[in-house]
Amino acid sequence: MPRAIPGVMVECDASIKAIIVKIDSERHDYILEDLDETTVLIKESKLADLKEALERELQDTQTFPEDEDSD
Amino acid sequence: MDRVDATEHFAQHAQGDLPSLLVLIIDINPIPWTTNPLSTALPFNTALSNLLLFLNAHLAFSHTNKVAVIAAAAPRGGGAKILYPAAELPTDTKGRPQSRPPQPAPQPGEPNKYRPFKDLEEGVLAGLGKVLASVNEEDDGTDRTVVSETRIAGALTLALAYINRLAGAGADNLGQTLTKGTGTTEAGTMQSRILVVSVAGDVASEYVPVMNCVFAAQKKHIPIDVCKVAGNSVFLQQAADATGGVYMKLDAPNGFLQYLMMAYLPDPAARQHLVLPTQANVDFRAACFCHKKVVDVGYVCSICLSIFCTVPPDNICMTCQTKLAHTVGGMVVRKKKKKKAGTATGSGAGTPTVGTPRP
């Protein structure tokens, strides 16, 4: 019998997906199913947490040229 | 990342919302209006009220639409006059236009009208009254034959100048040029067009001024629509054809209002989507510059392209003063021979050629 699994489908770049997988590997708490290279099924309740975790990871890895105050 | 690309974002502005200026040139030559069959099919009063309704409809399209009305009169009726808008509103010390001068208080319970419509109608009727009064003074009614034609060039010039003034005002600030297909004026964002309601024929002596107006309109992408209620005109046909306007000769003048509403009301932006009457055969005859006769075949100066019906005296072109050489036998049908230097050549079999005097 076919089953229906409720969740949130997240589409992103492959690189972002790799980061999500990495976040998930610590506790296996977020990902329900890995759909394909750019899509992943996330637990609905964990979506907000995941977004925050992603932001944190990205901030660490990305650096931007600082804005200068001089004209 | 295509969806982020901003370069095309501004290419197509909302075209439907542009303000539109309609300049109506009305031929008030009394002879055609008062003679049968026109006076029974479409009396002047009816035509005038239809026109006013049509102008109201144009204003109804949008708050920013504007209208101007010009009267083109008979040769002895004085020049063309702008009937509406009449004159500038007085300005206060800071240069801002004052609110309208106090109107006579309307009686309570009197039906009222949308103010712009009311202003338009009162303005046009007042202006028309003044013009007709002055015509009556001048014309003593003796020489009727002369008066049955209308000078259209003055009115066209006045219309073009008015359009230039109004559209040119926005040129400094809003110099967005839109695609040519919409028939906009190049300066400013005001779309303009001219509608000529004509009842009489052409004055051949006006060929040159009329064609100058037509070319100016062409340059500025101002369509000239022509509604021929009566009479025949060669020049107006060419005007409509050259500027992309609508030309119609009314077979049923009592349907005047419906003709106006359907064919002449849509502005250039809407016309892109509509199939409008076009002319199948345009009469492309021109008038010669020397005698102002309408000619089929004639001579053309190769420098300035002015048209003559006969060889000009001393072989000097009257417009550009070039001394031309003219070989005898302008109508030459030559077989394919080597061209000798300095001779006029003819083109293929059968078609009469226009001899081109060469310098």
Next chain:
Amino acid sequence: MSGSLQSFEQLEALPPATFKKLYQEPCTTLALFRRMLPNLAKSIVMAMLYQDDPVPMSFINAWVKPTSRREKEMALGKLRRLCITSEKNQKLTLDATFKASFREALTGGSRSFGTPCTTEDKHPVTVEYLDNYATAQWEAILHYMVGTESERKPSEGVMRLLVAGGLMEKRSRRAEITQAGFSFLLQDANTQVWTLLLQYLSMAASLRMDHVEILHFFMLLGSLDLGQAYSKAGLTPTQLNMLEDLRDYGIVYQRKSSSDRYYPTRLATTLTSESAALRTVQQGFDAAMSQSGQGFIVVETNYRLYAYTSSPLQISLLAFFARLSQRYPNLVTGKISRQSIRQAIRMGITASQIIDYLTVNAHPQLRKNTPVLPPTVVDQIRLWQIEGERMKATPGSLIRDFSTERDYRETLNYAEELGVLLWRNDQKRWFFVSRHEQIADFIAQRARAQAAKAQGRA
């Protein structure tokens, strides 16, 4: 421009009976004609206005160029939704009430356009006074929303309206602006006025005021003359109530609530005009007077911003998304940076709103370029917004574990037809849908049908 059309789309949802009542008044008919119809639709209406017989559809189809079918369908659809035309037997008829009212609007003869006062006002009011009054009232509302201090606080009614419309929300003691409120602030004046008025309209039901009369009054205001006093006679009780509220918004002016005349301000008279020329209220007035709007913002390709304004309101608005560094008596300079845009995004403003705001208020010098703003800056603002949106999340359900290929295909096709299919993987026989209830029903149905067939055979 599109913004104001959108706010009008709410009106399209009104029932046909309401439209019938609306079309009884020529001025409302005229106003709705002007603002709610696309250009082609207007031409079609005009062509049919003085025809007494229904027009065959074949005629309309022949009249419109084949290449413009999309515009034609859009126009006809709009006309149908607004109950202006009806179609029967392949013929198009113009609604009789609409036709009569519109003809009357064109020829005059009704008393629908406001009754001017016949007596002289003991305290005459100039256009300048009206402009100042309207500006002060309106800016008080905007200042209140932004949170800048100003001497005038808007009235209780206005504050209730803002909260009810979702533009502000009550938090602790005072109200705070919401995301919708931000986008409201960045719109042009005409759209803002209409947003508030439509909010008023939707609240009217709870105040037991008649929809139709309110709309009539709005349209009536749009057709009045600036500087002319109009008498209260002829207004219905609902409309008289509205006068009080409209005074608070700065749309009409009355010396006292008991005076028997009212003056429309420029906010009123431009209600039914196109919004393109009216940016902020102040510039709207300048625009109306000098016939050429005055934008004041210059954006350079090096992301620097120069705004020729000294209005605290404008400066606060700019501070939302740009970092302002210097302030002169008539000029404010600053820079648009990644941080400033990200901060705006966090507050809930979108890149499109920022770009629209900059375009609408662009300095005349800038307007000579096409496109108006440097594309590098525009693209970069959008990119900065996207930076924050690394992933796209869609809630729904994953459907898996199909026994046969056929089951999978049929259910998949059903999902596709419903339009809920979002992702599929044919190898694994999985797919993702946004709503699964109907899919579940479909599967159950098929299972029952199969069971019945199996039983029938057995």
